[in-house]
Amino acid sequence: MEMPVDGDENNKKWVIINGDGTYRIGSFNGSEFVTGMVNTKVDYGYIYATQTFKQSYEGDGPFIQLSFLRPGKQSEHKLTWSKQQSFPCELALKTINGELRLCRNPVNGIKQLRYDPHIWNKITVNPGDNPLKGIDGDLFEIIADIDPEKSSGFGFNIRGEKLEYSARDHLLTFRGNQAKLLPDGNKIRLRLIIDRSSVEVFANDGEVTFSNIFYPDPVNLNLVLYSIGGAIELTTLECYRLKSIWLKREQELGYQRISEE
Numbered sequence: 001m002e003m004p005v006d007g008d009e010n011n012k013k014w015v016i017i018n019g020d021g022t023y024r025i026g027s028f029n030g031s032e033f034v035t036g037m038v039n040t041k042v043d044y045g046y047i048y049a050t051q052t053f054k055q056s057y058e059g060d061g062p063f064i065q066l067s068f069l070r071p072g073k074q075s076e077h078k079l080t081w082s083k084q085q086s087f088p089c090e091l092a093l094k095t096i097n098g099e100l101r102l103c104r105n106p107v108n109g110i111k112q113l114r115y116d117p118h119i120w121n122k123i124t125v126n127p128g129d130n131p132l133k134g135i136d137g138d139l140f141e142i143i144a145d146i147d148p149e150k151s152s153g154f155g156f157n158i159r160g161e162k163l164e165y166s167a168r169d170h171l172l173t174f175r176g177n178q179a180k181l182l183p184d185g186n187k188i189r190l191r192l193i194i195d196r197s198s199v200e201v202f203a204n205d206g207e208v209t210f211s212n213i214f215y216p217d218p219v220n221l222n223l224v225l226y227s228i229g230g231a232i233e234l235t236t237l238e239c240y241r242l243k244s245i246w247l248k249r250e251q252e253l254g255y256q257r258i259s260e261e
Contacts, residue, residue, distance in 0.1 A: 001052060001063060002028070003093045005100065013093060015102060021047045021067060023102045025093070042102050044179040045200075045211035046072035047086060063091040064107060069198055069213045072175065086211050087193050087200055096207055097182065103206035106193060110141060114240035125154070126231045132239060136221040139242040142192040144225070145235040149186055152229025156192065158199055159216035163192075164228070172203055172210075179208045187235065193242075 005011045014028040016035075021043045026035025047067040055061035067086045089104040096103075120131060132142075138159070148154055148167040155164035163174045165181070165188055172181045172188075181188065184204050191202040201210040225237070 003063065003091070005093045006095055007092070013100065015093070017050055017052060017065075017102075019048055019050055021050050025100055025102070040102075041179075042104055042206075043067075043209045043211050044177045045175070045209070046070040046213070047211045052091065065089045065091050065104065067211070069211055071213050082213070084198060084213065086198075087195075089206075089209075092206070094205075094207070096204075101207060104209050105202055105206040106191070106200075110193070110242070113242045113245070114141060115243060116241040118239040120234065120237040123234050123237065124231050125225060125227045125234065127227050127229070130224045130226060131234075131237060132223040132225050135223055135239055137223075137241060138194070138196045138216075138221055139244070140192070140194040140223065141238075141240045141242055142190070142194070142223075143236070143238040144190050145237075146188045146190065147186050147233040147235070148183070148188060148227075149233075150230045151227050151232050154225070154227045154232045156190075157222070157224035157226065158192070158194055159214075159220045159222060161199065161214050161216065163190075163199075163201060163210075172201075172208060174199075174201060174210045175212050175214070177210065179203075179210070181208050 002012050002014050013025050015025050017023045022039040024035045024037040050067040052063050052065045066088050069084050071082050088107045090107050092103050094103050153166045165172050170182050171178045181203050189204050193200040198213050
């Protein structure tokens with residue numbers, strides 16, 4: 001597929017995406033794809049069978065990607081199902097630290113599902129603090145701009161599952177996988193989509209992503225944001241509950257949800 005570079009319609013590159021989400025950028029003359037890249041990751045979770053499409057037959061709008069999520073290393077369970085579809089993501093080519101990269105971000109439609117917002121501006125989180133204390137549940141979108149310079153790192157504990165960033169090694173770790181992630185202007189920007197059986201992480205506007213199925217303890221609905229080895233500074237922290245797109249069906253099945261009022 002042919003995509004604009006940094007949003008410039010007059011400067012485009014061709015991209016090949018494999019079933020596991022790895023990609024290569026190059027040129028295409030109609031019969032031959034030429035590239036000097038090796039297969040490169042953007043997602044460090046467990047995705048496969050990626051599908052990429054436009055919003056209409058006319059090719060309007062950005063490229064959208066869907067994929068299946070696999071259990072990965074947590075494949076042993078007693079459930080009758082083990083896979084699901086990812087949240088739809090918008091793809092873009094961006095220049096990052098002088099290198100052209102494919103980036104993934106949630107489509108804007110997710111904003112229609114938000115309710116019960118909790119928003120903080122310019123806050124400090126010291127070791128032992130948790131600004132998300134008391135916000136329990138299983139469907140969330142969380143956005144955070146974090147400056148870890150005065151700390152060893154920070155993390156989110158999502159219903160018992162830890163996502164951690166090492167400020168010393170510049171490594172983001174989730175469910176046994178790691179990705180190199182350099183601060184952008186001294187800050188790490190994280191966006192989390194938390195569902196009942198999945199967590200999708202988008203770091204630095206989609207430069208690095210993790211898409212994972214998980215099987216949390218149904219009793220554990222806790223969210224924790226914590227600092228490691230010193231204070232972290234947050235420019236913004238946003239936490240939204242998310243509606244279900246299947247709300248009517250959930251009501252038919254008898255699921256109880258927190259009121260949106």
